[in-house]
Amino acid sequence: MNNTSIQLPVRGNDTVEILTNDHDAIKTLFADLTKATAADGRKEAFERLKAALVIHNATEENLVYPALRMVAHEKLESETLYHQTAEASVLVFELDSMLKAGEDSDFGVKAAKLQDAVLAHIKEEETTAFPELQKASDSKHAAELTASIRKFRGAFQIVA
Numbered sequence: 001m002n003n004t005s006i007q008l009p010v011r012g013n014d015t016v017e018i019l020t021n022d023h024d025a026i027k028t029l030f031a032d033l034t035k036a037t038a039a040d041g042r043k044e045a046f047e048r049l050k051a052a053l054v055i056h057n058a059t060e061e062n063l064v065y066p067a068l069r070m071v072a073h074e075k076l077e078s079e080t081l082y083h084q085t086a087e088a089s090v091l092v093f094e095l096d097s098m099l100k101a102g103e104d105s106d107f108g109v110k111a112a113k114l115q116d117a118v119l120a121h122i123k124e125e126e127t128t129a130f131p132e133l134q135k136a137s138d139s140k141h142a143a144e145l146t147a148s149i150r151k152f153r154g155a156f157q158i159v160a
């Protein structure tokens, strides 16, 4: 558990590269989770996925969705994305509770539901939200957002 906080290093030169690399890491963590069969492996894979989702979603909720609303003037799209991550957080909480209670007979079904929801969310971001944000951002806005993301993520990297 002591290394879960550094499972999602910042990779990429701009906002979209960083977020897309996060998405790829999250997809891999979902694949690891669905492959894990033994209880210990499942728990470890879930802890790693949970940490990555917390870090990634916090990045988007604190910086990217506000920019989508204020810079790209996409209020509705921004609200939709907030709602989707909130719903995913509830599923994560339910899965976490199942593992802690040792009542995980429905874990696979619920994990698959979470995976479907997160993958749909990622697709919406990559095909709709991110292009809108890129189109609306001048070079100053774009550079500021990337710098803010690096700074924000730095706060997660120092917790071990």
Ligand SMILES: [Fe+2]
Pocket (backbone or CB within 6 Å): 019, 023, 056, 060, 122, 125
């Ligand atoms: Fe995302």
